[in-house]
Amino acid sequence: MKAVVINDFGKPSKFSLTKLSTRELKPGELKINVKATSVNPVDTKVRSGQAEAFAPEFPAVLHGDVAGIVEEAYEGSPFQKGDEVYACAGGVKGLDGALREQMIVDQKLVARKPERLSMKEAAALPLVSITAWEALVDRMNVQPGQSVLIHGATGGVGHIAIQLAKSLGAIVYTTASTSEKMKIGQDLGADYAINYKETTVEEYVKQYTDGKGFDAVFDTVGGGNMEKAFQAVRNGGQVACIVGSGEHDMTPLYVKSATYHGVLMLIPMLTNEGREHHGEILTSVARMVDHGVLKPVLDEESFTFSTIAEAHNRLESGKTIGKIVAENDLSQL
Numbered sequence: 001m002k003a004v005v006i007n008d009f010g011k012p013s014k015f016s017l018t019k020l021s022t023r024e025l026k027p028g029e030l031k032i033n034v035k036a037t038s039v040n041p042v043d044t045k046v047r048s049g050q051a052e053a054f055a056p057e058f059p060a061v062l063h064g065d066v067a068g069i070v071e072e073a074y075e076g077s078p079f080q081k082g083d084e085v086y087a088c089a090g091g092v093k094g095l096d097g098a099l100r101e102q103m104i105v106d107q108k109l110v111a112r113k114p115e116r117l118s119m120k121e122a123a124a125l126p127l128v129s130i131t132a133w134e135a136l137v138d139r140m141n142v143q144p145g146q147s148v149l150i151h152g153a154t155g156g157v158g159h160i161a162i163q164l165a166k167s168l169g170a171i172v173y174t175t176a177s178t179s180e181k182m183k184i185g186q187d188l189g190a191d192y193a194i195n196y197k198e199t200t201v202e203e204y205v206k207q208y209t210d211g212k213g214f215d216a217v218f219d220t221v222g223g224g225n226m227e228k229a230f231q232a233v234r235n236g237g238q239v240a241c242i243v244g245s246g247e248h249d250m251t252p253l254y255v256k257s258a259t260y261h262g263v264l265m266l267i268p269m270l271t272n273e274g275r276e277h278h279g280e281i282l283t284s285v286a287r288m289v290d291h292g293v294l295k296p297v298l299d300e301e302s303f304t305f306s307t308i309a310e311a312h313n314r315l316e317s318g319k320t321i322g323k324i325v326a327e328n329d330l331s332q333l
């Protein structure tokens with residue numbers, strides 16, 4: 001079977017086409033004919049060696065997000081041949097990635113794909129939707145009427161988080177670097193958009209919360225932005241962060257008696273703990289998509305598996321709006 005692999009960490013030029021053998025299914029597994037994947041920052045970080053701790057063995061098949069059609073299901077599975085499914089199910093230590101013709105996955109991580117989306121659109125959703133869900137629903141338990149600040153309006157995670165927070169009944173605030181991106185955030189449902197290059201945290205906390213701070217803040221950026229998230233939360237409020245690197249002073253949270261939530265959505269894949277919940281989240285997300293309350297935004301540039309290096313370059317350029325997707329063209333090569 002054809003696959004795109006890396007044999008070493010480094011630049012996107014490290015991707016190469018190869019042939020890999022397949023294997024028999026084990027109980028609880030599905031074989032999926034891969035139709036599309038999307039690029040997430042964890043894929044570029046694993047490829048470059050920045051996230052070596054999460055990397056699969058060489059030759060490594062990267063990419064967690066997959067949309068495709070079930071080719072084979074182990075006896076007794078709730079899925080059957082021909083089902084259209086989507087998942088974030090591999091591309092990390094111990095698990096097959098999606099950049100191949102067929103991917104063997106744990107069925108607990110899988111859900112039926114939203115009916116109204118193409119394979120390409122569906123592949124954009126799994127990793128970012130699970131992340132937004134874990135932060136806003138599982139950890140911060142966002143309630144109707146709460147003020148929720150979401151950093152990164154047009155980022156992969158941010159653009160889904162806006163829609164999810166809105167569907168939970170929150171008053172949603174979001175940050176972006178340009179007026180075009182602010183408008184996209186508002187079109188997705190944010191009540192207010194803030195240009196983070198032109199407005200200080202102190203200014204927008206004063207303008208929107210009378211200086212008190214937001215009930216919940218979702219930092220999808222990390223680095224220096226985490227301090228901004230700590231500054232923006234109210235006394236007794238909550239902050240969820242998805243980027244763990246760097247050193248940060250927690251005093252600003254302590255003096256507000258605010259709660260910090262660290263979210264790492266890879267844990268079920270890496271440890272085999274809590275995988276059912278990811279399948280359940282994706283089932284709920286598919287329902288939301290089919291009811292018209294959530295949709296992926298795709299970047300204006302799209303790619304194929306044979307141009308995956310360019311897809312990684314595009315994500316790393318920082319010019320992306322929404323998600324970068326790649327369709328599987330390996331059978332034509």
Ligand SMILES: NC(=O)c1ccc[n+]([C@@H]2O[C@H](COP(=O)([O-])OP(=O)(O)OC[C@H]3O[C@@H](n4cnc5c(N)ncnc54)[C@H](OP(=O)(O)O)[C@@H]3O)[C@@H](O)[C@H]2O)c1
Nearest residue numbers: 041042131152153154155156157176177221242263264265
């Ligand atoms: N822990 C987890 O489970 C988990 C899950 C998913 C993602 N992540 C991590 O979360 C991060 C975001 O992922 P993503 O898929 O959303 O990435 P992305 O699509 O590249 O989006 C990045 C977002 O960050 C914003 N941004 C960049 N620099 C900024 C700055 N200095 N101040 C404020 N905003 C800034 C961008 O906004 P502008 O374009 O307007 O600047 C953009 O909206 C990545 O580091 C990824 O590895 C972690």
